[in-house]
Amino acid sequence: MIDVNRRGEVWVFAEQHGGLLEDTPIELMSKGRHLADILGVGLGAVLLGDNVKALAAKLIHYGADKVYLAEHPLLEHYQANSYAKVFYDLIHKYKPQIVVYGATAVGRDLGPRIASVTKAGLTADCTDLQIGDHKTTDGQTHKNLLFQIRPAFGGNIIATIINYDRWPQMATIREGVMVMATPDTKRKGQVITEKVELSPQELPIEILEEHTRAKKVDLKAARIIVAGGAGLGSKENFRLIWDLANCLGGAPAATRAAIDLGFIDHDHQVGQTGTTVRPSLYIAVGISGAIQHQSGMSQSQKIVAINNDPQAPIFDVAHYKIVGDLNEVVPRMIKAIKEKGFKETSSAESK
Amino acid sequence: MTVVYNCVVLVKQVPDTKRITGKAMNDDGTVNRAALPAIFNPEDLNALEAALDIKDRFGGTVTVITMGLPAAVTTLKDALYRGADEAILVTDARCAASDTLATSYILSCAVKRIKYDIVLCGRQAIDGDTAQVGPQLAEKLGIPQITYVEKPVEIEGRTITAQRNAGNGWQKVKAQLPVLLTVTGQANVPRVAAAKKMMKYKAAMTPAGIEQTLKAENAAATPDEIKSLAAHKAGELEKKGVLIKQWNLDFLKADLTWCGRNGSPTKVHRIQSVVLASKETKSIEPTDDGLSGMIHELLEDKIIA
Numbered sequence: 001m002i003d004v005n006r007r008g009e010v011w012v013f014a015e016q017h018g019g020l021l022e023d024t025p026i027e028l029m030s031k032g033r034h035l036a037d038i039l040g041v042g043l044g045a046v047l048l049g050d051n052v053k054a055l056a057a058k059l060i061h062y063g064a065d066k067v068y069l070a071e072h073p074l075l076e077h078y079q080a081n082s083y084a085k086v087f088y089d090l091i092h093k094y095k096p097q098i099v100v101y102g103a104t105a106v107g108r109d110l111g112p113r114i115a116s117v118t119k120a121g122l123t124a125d126c127t128d129l130q131i132g133d134h135k136t137t138d139g140q141t142h143k144n145l146l147f148q149i150r151p152a153f154g155g156n157i158i159a160t161i162i163n164y165d166r167w168p169q170m171a172t173i174r175e176g177v178m179v180m181a182t183p184d185t186k187r188k189g190q191v192i193t194e195k196v197e198l199s200p201q202e203l204p205i206e207i208l209e210e211h212t213r214a215k216k217v218d219l220k221a222a223r224i225i226v227a228g229g230a231g232l233g234s235k236e237n238f239r240l241i242w243d244l245a246n247c248l249g250g251a252p253a254a255t256r257a258a259i260d261l262g263f264i265d266h267d268h269q270v271g272q273t274g275t276t277v278r279p280s281l282y283i284a285v286g287i288s289g290a291i292q293h294q295s296g297m298s299q300s301q302k303i304v305a306i307n308n309d310p311q312a313p314i315f316d317v318a319h320y321k322i323v324g325d326l327n328e329v330v331p332r333m334i335k336a337i338k339e340k341g342f343k344e345t346s347s348a349e350s351k
Numbered sequence: 352m353t354v355v356y357n358c359v360v361l362v363k364q365v366p367d368t369k370r371i372t373g374k375a376m377n378d379d380g381t382v383n384r385a386a387l388p389a390i391f392n393p394e395d396l397n398a399l400e401a402a403l404d405i406k407d408r409f410g411g412t413v414t415v416i417t418m419g420l421p422a423a424v425t426t427l428k429d430a431l432y433r434g435a436d437e438a439i440l441v442t443d444a445r446c447a448a449s450d451t452l453a454t455s456y457i458l459s460c461a462v463k464r465i466k467y468d469i470v471l472c473g474r475q476a477i478d479g480d481t482a483q484v485g486p487q488l489a490e491k492l493g494i495p496q497i498t499y500v501e502k503p504v505e506i507e508g509r510t511i512t513a514q515r516n517a518g519n520g521w522q523k524v525k526a527q528l529p530v531l532l533t534v535t536g537q538a539n540v541p542r543v544a545a546a547k548k549m550m551k552y553k554a555a556m557t558p559a560g561i562e563q564t565l566k567a568e569n570a571a572a573t574p575d576e577i578k579s580l581a582a583h584k585a586g587e588l589e590k591k592g593v594l595i596k597q598w599n600l601d602f603l604k605a606d607l608t609w610c611g612r613n614g615s616p617t618k619v620h621r622i623q624s625v626v627l628a629s630k631e632t633k634s635i636e637p638t639d640d641g642l643s644g645m646i647h648e649l650l651e652d653k654i655i656a
Contacts (some may be wrong), residue, residue: 080486080496105518109498112483115452116490119609121616122451124481134620147620153478154368158623166616204495205524208512212520224655248655281654302654304645306637315632320645324637336643340650 001119002167006144008097009066010036011168013087014047014059015106017078021055023180023220024102026062028173030181031129032100033063038131039144041097044068046090048083050076053191060189062181067189068094072196078106079205082198084113090194091118096168098146100129103172111172121163123148123171127276127295134162145169155272155292176220176276216267217251219275224250224283227270227297230257231286231307231326238263240330241285247337250281255293271296286326289314306330354508355411356468356528358402360435361458361488362395362417364426365478391426394473396433396541398534402471403434403542404503411468412436416461418446418454421559427595431552432544440557443599445611451479453614455487460603462492469511470531474499485533495526498533557597558585 012032015022029045036043042065047055049071056067070086087110091099099114101107103125115122128149134142146169148161163169219225226248228241238258245252253270254263270277272292282300287293289305289312297303298317305318306329315321322329366387402413415430417423418441427438441461449457462470470492475482482498489496499516506512509528514521516535556564562581569577588594600610608614635641649655 080489080498084490105499105516108482109486109496112451112486113490113496115483116455116487119452119616122483123617124451124479124483132620134618145620148617152480152622153366154480156368156624159619160621160623161617162620163616163618205497205526207522207524209523210517210520211522215519281649302649302652318632320635321632322635322637322642322645329637329642332637332639333642333646336639336646339643340646 002091002095004165004167005095005097007041008095008168009042009044010039010098011044011046011068011096011100012064013099013101013107013110014045014055014067015102015104016047016049016052016055019049019052019055021058022102022104024104024107024173024175025059027176027178027180028100028102029059029062029064031173031178032098033181035098035129035131035146036065039097042066044094044096046070046087046099048075048086050074056189056191058183061183061185061187063187065189067191068194069191070194070196072198074198074200074203075196077207078110079203079207080109080113081204082202083110084117085202086194086196086198087114088117091168099168099170101170101172103174107172111170115170118168120166120168120170121161123150123161126150126171126173127177129171129173134164136164146171151272151295155290155295174276179278216265217253219251219253219268219270219277222251222277223279224248224281225253225270225277225279225297225300226250226283226285227253227255227287228258228263228285229255229287229293230261231288232258232263233286235261235263237327240326244283244285244330244334247334247342248281248283249342250279250283253277255287255290257290284314284318285330287314288312289317306333354409356405356409356506357411357466358405358413358469358471359462359465359467360395360399360402360413360415360430361462361470361472361484362399362415362426362430363392363473363476364389364417364419364423365392365476366390368477389422389425391429392473392476392478394475394534394536396473397536397538398471398473398532399430399433399435400539400541401500401503401532401534402469404539405469405506406434409506414439414465414467416441416458418442418449418457418461421557421563424555424557424560424595428552428555429544431555432548433542434545434548437596438555439596439598441598441603442557442559445600445607448612448615449610450615450617451481451483451487452616453610455484455491456609456614457600457603457605458484458488459491460600460605461598462488464598464603468528470494470529472531472533474533474535482533485531489531492529492531494529494531496531496533497524497526500532500534501537503539504532551591552593554588554591555593555595556588557595559597560595561585561588 045059045064130147142164226245278299304320472485502514
């Protein structure tokens with residue numbers, strides 16, 4: 001058990017694969033920096049792997065004061081036991097007050113294992129982190145706790161979770177919800193090289209094969225997203241989404257309902273169980289606007305919603321409300337766009 | 352020598368969060384669980400199916416454990432209908448308010464009382480979506496975890512091979528038993544209840560369930576009479592192999608420091624209903640002019656270029 005340590009640092013798990021940093025830890029660095037500044041403590045990045053030292057500079061550019069570097073040939077490939085052991089030893093030695101991980105496949109595999117060893121709290125899949133005070137029922141006030149904010153009950157409620165008696169305060173953070181900062185290449189920081197002792201017994205899993213699947217679409221990077229819902233009615237009719245996306249140079253996306261109906265591949269899903277996006281423009285076509293979907297797109301700069309039901313909840317978050325039959329509105333919109341001199345791109349292909 | 356495998360499946364009864372309507376939310380933002388149907392957590396059905404599949408192919412046993420209120424017995428019966436050999440209800444008022452860490456501790460105490468080769472959990476439960484109990488339980492049992500298993504597994508002797516979803520792709524991994532698996536909804540199609548099993552397990556009950564029923568049926572009976580009737584009935588059910596075991600924290604010899612609210616480092620600071628961001632919404636006529644005007648505005652605002 002780690003005691004409450006008010007001077008402890010804020011740590012971010014710097015997840016890397018094959019010597020490349022994932023996006024999520026870089027997104028977390030900007031949030032981590034913000035939290036560390038409020039608390040007046042340092043920001044540490046925890047970098048585990050083999051021959052990954054070169055990544056330390058990048059982490060410093062993105063806001064780390066210190067990079068805790070643990071290199072070992074047996075850390076080349078992630079696995080829960082070995083990574084948890086090394087990470088736990090670091091937590092035990094340096095006693096950070098906050099540790100955050102990306103809610104990636106690795107973060108969600110590793111975080112709970114570390115939480116179990118440290119007997120500390122871990123809140124899954126947070127969408128925001130803040131610093132605040134908590135008053136317990138017996139009147140005690142705990143100052144400057146990590147507010148771990150996450151949707152619960154299928155996105156119907158937002159819960160703020162804290163831990164005040166057993167530290168570190170730990171959370172996994174959804175991919176894409178924190179905004180990546182601009183790197184400062186002049187920033188200086190410290191690299192602390194840790195001695196790692198591992199034996200093959202600490203790697204009970206043998207990886208026989210590994211296949212990476214390239215995402216069919218990078219929704220996080222798209223400036224314009226055109227998303228379709230169950231209201232499109234059929235895979236054939238979903239063609240309208242591709243057409244509108246193509247003429248705007250945007251990416252086609254969909255709700256979970258549309259994906260479950262087989263209109264488009266899962267990679268295109270926006271929402272709580274899909275990707276969180278914040279493009280300049282989000283056009284929602286035939287989407288009623290379930291909370292689970294809204295939680296993944298409501299941060300878009302401008303939202304256009306097309307639906308034949310004037311009461312559809314999607315209109316609550318829309319900047320432009322168009323009530324009408326999408327089969328008429330979308331072709332008209334394409335026509336209006338083309339009249340403004342847009343050239344159709346062929347970057348997005350319907351399959 | 353034939354090798355058989357003992358599987359333990361951890362399941363959870365959950366409110367059907369996909370069916371949450373306005374009525375299911377209290378004014379203070381908390382969930383009115385009474386308004387929601389309780390269901391078998393979907394991916395726990397995939398974990399159960401994976402275990403039943405192992406039993407079908409290699410032989411062995413499938414034991415299902417749940418921690419929850421006495422009402423969770425319906426989930427255990429459902430598991431028995433689908434082919435589980437034995438069901439155990441871990442129930443105790445002192446389990447209340449357990450977070451994932453406390454839950455995994457209590458479950459580890461229960462699993463340790465059983466001879467097991469493979470522990471299986473659903474990837475995550477739909478009420479919390481945390482996916483934490485599986486890895487935490489593996490750590491507490493001191494065994495390796497293979498999370499996000501997305502295909503039926505292969506086993507040879509004491510070696511298990513599984514394909515897992517690695518987020519941006521998939522991995523095929525190998526480990527020595529015992530091991531804990533978390534199973535995704537893609538791994539298999541859960542079998543449905545079998546009529547024969549339903550006949551057999553329809554009468555299945557826990558000792559607490561028996562007492563409750565007897566109390567309702569014999570309003571005039573003294574507590575001692577109920578006790579003796581219950582013991583008799585439990586004996587009958589046990590003989591038929593349809594007594595659902597019920598374990599409390601004393602039976603598990605659980606250290607109460609790590610159970611329930613005390614054992615849970617995470618606490619709720621606040622619960623809020625999701626309030627939709629109210630924005631200034633501009634209505635656009637679905638006409639050529641209306642749409643053209645909107646596109647013009649988006650261009651002016653440099654939203655599109």
